[in-house]
Structures are given as C-alpha cells and as structure tokens.
Amino acid sequence: MLERQPRKNRTEVTFILPADTPPGPVSVVGDFNDWQPGAHPLMPRRDGTRAVTLALPGGVEHSFRYLAAGDYWFNEESADGHDGVNSRLRT
Template sequence: MIKRSRLFGNKTRVTFCLPVGEPAGAVSVVGTFNDWEPGRHELVPRRDGTRTVSVTLSPGHYSFRYLASDGIWLDDDQAGSELRV
C-alpha cells in the first residue's frame, strides 16, 4: 500500500507500507529516487502490525520495488513498480 501526503511547496511525502512478516526479514524500498540503494529506506515495524517507511519526493515519475533480505524482489500490489508524484 502507498499513501501520499502533500507537503509545503511542491513536495510529497510517500509512505510505503507492507504487512509484518510478508516477506520475512528486513525489507527496503529501492528505486530511482534513491539510486536503487538497498537499506537506505528500510521499512520499520509499527504497532498496528505493518511495516512502513516515508520518503519525501519532488513531482515526477519514479520506478521502485521492494527488496527483501533474501534477495527477493517484490512489486506493490496496487502500484506495481511505478509511482507518479
């Protein structure tokens, strides 16, 4: 799941969210906004049973995927692997 929140100026906070344990282990969101660097935006467990990370982005078109600790690549169920902000 992806949530967007408009910030001041032309920035948008994008929150990436996955259920806890699916997939197991650490998961990062990687994409064109962070040079596909694993670990830079790692999802953090929350009290509601999800894992999230927020990234502030300028308007544009971004490609992204989730990368699990076992080298497993995943797409977002709703957005696939593309994001427009």
C-alpha cells in the same frame, strides 16, 4: 500499500507492508535512492505493519521495487503502474 500526502513542492509517500510478509528485513529501492539496497528500510509500526516515509519531488514519476532478505525483489500491487519489472509511482 502506498499513502500520499501532498506538500508544497513535494509528496510524502509512505510505503507500507504487513509485518511478516515477506519475512525478514525489507527496503524500498528505486531511482529516488539510486537503487541502493538498505537505504530506506521499512520499520515496524504499532498497528502491526512496517513502513517508511519518503519526501519525493512533486510532479515526477518514479520507478521502484521492494527488496527483502535473500535477494527477493517484488513489486507494489497498488502502484500507479508497472514498467517491465518495476513498479511506477507518480507524485
């Protein structure tokens, strides 16, 4: 799931997944972090989910995916769209 909070010249995007699906560590990887695995890991939250919030430039479209343990790549179902193997996000 994605949550967005518009700010002055950026959008704060929170990437949210269930606590155990998939199991193990998960990070969000995309053009906003040069596709660097582990740069933005999702962390546990009190409500039983895990998440990470990034401040991204407004008015931009980004490609991203999630990377879980075992080199398991997967997409965000609630993304703005999909481009080949990547999820798309508009800020």
